[in-house]
Amino acid sequence: MSETRKPRLENPGGVAEFQYDPKSFEVTPAMKEAFDWDGAFVVRKFLDEEELQHLWKGLTTVDSLMKRAWDLSDGEGRASRLVIWSHPGNDVTGMMARSEKVAGTCEKLLGGEVYHYHTKLMMKEARTGGKHLWHQDYGYWYKNGCLRPDLATVFIALDPCNRKNGGLQVIKGTHRCGRIEHDLLHGQTVANQERVDELKKHFEHVYADLEPGDALFFHCNLLHTSDRNDSDVRRYAFLCAYNRADNDPVYKHHHPNYTPLHKVPNSAILECTNFTDFEGKDFMDPNQDQTVRAKLTETGFH
Numbered sequence: 001m002s003e004t005r006k007p008r009l010e011n012p013g014g015v016a017e018f019q020y021d022p023k024s025f026e027v028t029p030a031m032k033e034a035f036d037w038d039g040a041f042v043v044r045k046f047l048d049e050e051e052l053q054h055l056w057k058g059l060t061t062v063d064s065l066m067k068r069a070w071d072l073s074d075g076e077g078r079a080s081r082l083v084i085w086s087h088p089g090n091d092v093t094g095m096m097a098r099s100e101k102v103a104g105t106c107e108k109l110l111g112g113e114v115y116h117y118h119t120k121l122m123m124k125e126a127r128t129g130g131k132h133l134w135h136q137d138y139g140y141w142y143k144n145g146c147l148r149p150d151l152a153t154v155f156i157a158l159d160p161c162n163r164k165n166g167g168l169q170v171i172k173g174t175h176r177c178g179r180i181e182h183d184l185l186h187g188q189t190v191a192n193q194e195r196v197d198e199l200k201k202h203f204e205h206v207y208a209d210l211e212p213g214d215a216l217f218f219h220c221n222l223l224h225t226s227d228r229n230d231s232d233v234r235r236y237a238f239l240c241a242y243n244r245a246d247n248d249p250v251y252k253h254h255h256p257n258y259t260p261l262h263k264v265p266n267s268a269i270l271e272c273t274n275f276t277d278f279e280g281k282d283f284m285d286p287n288q289d290q291t292v293r294a295k296l297t298e299t300g301f302h
């Protein structure tokens with residue numbers, strides 16, 4: 001028998017959606033209920049065009065960020081590229097990760113103070129971008145010593161992210177099933193496929209289609225995946241992950257332990273003119289990550 005659903009949260013074929021209003025945005029009871037019940041919700045036009053272009057400038061003005069990219073294989077001859085850093089820093093990307101609408105929203109969803117666990121730029125190039133296999137983020141982060149699944153991610157689309165170009169798929173509500181066993185497969189930490197197949201019979205498997213500037217907030221135990229990009233449209237996304245301050249990992253690892261997060265008002269995103277100084281970000285060396293097997297594509301960690 002399938003789970004009993006709460007009718008007012010049903011959104012067949014997708015996840016719950018909300019519109020961003022810069023004058024009045026806050027976490028509403030409906031957002032919190034969607035996060036608690038479905039494990040995810042979308043905020044449309046979370047970044048306006050000016051903020052989106054400002055973020056792009058922060059990512060591309062100098063090449064030192066892209067030089068840190070590495071490939072994550074999908075076992076089928078394709079790969080996605082990633083750049084990951086531990087601390088937000090004081091550049092434009094850091095202002096985004098420290099902003100009230102990003103970090104502050106995650107605090108309200110998780111019910112307490114959070115710190116910046118990491119930010120990543122995920123890149124699926126047109127015609128070549130690979131799959132991200134079924135997993136829970138906590139499948140990775142449990143192995144890092146996070147004792148509780150009190151973490152969340154904000155997935156901000158920089159390009160269209162949809163079923164044509166390897167967009168995100170989720171199985172709504174599966175965060176309520178607890179942590180699923182994960183194994184290292186093709187260089188990725190992957191959820192047990194038999195359990196995933198069974199959960200698909202009881203929970204709704206949907207696409208989370210996003211336009212540039214849209215944001216998906218999701219729980220660390222939500223099962224998700226994304227296909228290879230066979231389209232002519234690249235798929236880049238900017239993701240910020242947060243951990244509850246009282247969930248400090250018990251192991252030292254490639255992501256940070258508790259570090260106080262100094263939040264900034266949303267206006268700081270556009271006010272920031274630092275596009276080149278990445279001091280203090282602590283870019284991740286994938287050779288130090290035991291939950292993936294990476295191929296270095298540039299010179300940053302050679």
